[in-house]
Amino acid sequence: MKLFAFAATALLASPAAAQEPEILDLRQYDERLAVEPTQLLSLGTAHLSGWSEFVDRPQLDAALDPLLDRLEAWAPDTIMIENISGANCDHLERYGVFYAGAADTYCRDVGDAGEFTGLSRVEANIAMLETLMKGGPEDTPQARRALAATMLAAGEHYSALVQWLRLPEAERAAGEELSEAMVGRLDKLSTSLNESASIAVPLAVRLGHERVWPVDDHSADQLYLRNAEIFGKRMREIWSSGDTSAREKYMALTEKVKADRDIVSFLREMNSLEAQDMTINNDFAKGLADDQPEGVGQDYANWWQVRNMRMVANIVAAAAMNRSQRSLAIVGASHKAYYDNYLDTMHHIELVDTVDFLAP
Template identity: 40%
Template structure:
């Protein structure tokens, strides 16, 4: 009897301490602090966006005008886009085959521009920083064409497009190092169905900004897992009622984009608090409970959270360059909740309600 009692007490104690360990939260919570930074705070407006490449064929760039107008009235002083930076892509290329797929999918090829400028990616990024540090209030068209070339060589095509769009139509030509082939690429990019170009670059040019900031991170280790089994496990996890409801709502929204302010309605819906909860339940919340012995769902959630942490770290680094920055962070709507959750922990970042700006 005594032995049984001792065993029970030991088990109960272990369970109690295990529960305590699982419930532990740190006493220091940056988001709960009431102190304020010296000077104006950094402000970040996270715009959750559909990937424009996936919109119906009825989409036209002019449909974005109500969104651009409202974002412009907020007057961001910096814009971040969901692109991998030229420096990150250059590092990934040095990893060889392990990062080849990510490079192919997410990185621009700076080879032609690098040859035209006589600069490596690293050197071109340094040259862009030096150029902007001494940038005149009224640069000449030749200076803008040269900076566009430097940004292309740096692996920053969206910033190159900003310089191109800031040129008068008559000055958008091959000159100052820009070749005919590079000019053709810029012209194609200006009309490509992509939010970095049609919102990020266009709005930056309209507001008089000189560049955008690439903050995505597609650098990940190769996981020794079966891609087929991984995809099948996640597909099963995502086959749930929240995913079905999300699909029905998005289909209905997309069917209305041809109507007045139809695309604005999409942006309002994608930036509503209810979207974040539904996206979590249909996607990462479901993946966490995926029961495969290999932990495929948890591999996926780890990838997703790591990527978002790195993206937000890149945003925080940009804000540090000029305290008091008003940043518009344009990102796929599924990232928005993670962006805001991580940014909200930072003492020197004030979040702006995108819903209010889009009204």
């Protein structure tokens, strides 16, 4: 009996026993799906707000027209953006320190809209969802202005901008439904270069949507807390080590699009497998390779995975809630590979090849 016990213990400790376990591939059950899956196009992009040194909004609009025409023809019924929902911002603010102050960076103030409408952010979110679940507001200027105000109070600024821009220009004015400050906020947001304002919102307006769907999530920012004092310095060291070709590649693409304004070609390159691989090797993989005892790089790599998983969960929830047939998820290009890998495991999602979609 002692010999048997010794042999069993040795077997368990042997390298053969350390082999990776087999896992069940959940994708095999996709064929059982009784409905058509959501066709999902994840569009990785540069953050266009960084282009202000060489393009203004009218110039950007002109350059984006071919992309918007292509997206309009594809006609997604759900448009998702890399912004945080008002409900999520409410949570981040309530637990501010616990989430490393993420709300201060990523959430917009709703105080003036709440005061004008008399709605707390929670009440405004409930009112907004009740209206949207009934099919949207009445198609009158008063109803659209009122919903825009409710959306501002809810912290859903880009959806408020959709309602605002669906109004005839003569009806975009302050009054009973919106204060001068709220109108000023919407007008300022409408001129922003960022991709939510310059791609998602104009596309939603073209397609007659009532809203856009924010899917970003910064609750994973709590992973910064352990190394908050040294995090930035250490990550700059990690990023500057070894291969830096991704930045050189991006700068070359940016110089090209500065000259030719061919944003479709620019985005096709940004979404290529080569660009995705280069981005990860120059960024998150460097975090994985960090062997310092503080574990800053490991915290960073874990943060990125958790954030993207939560964003993908928001995408799947939005597509399901909207009974989406075709969804467009617009996001910073560094998210692209993580989006696609996680989304590919979802039963109700079928990925659209972004490079093929953007082909000449």
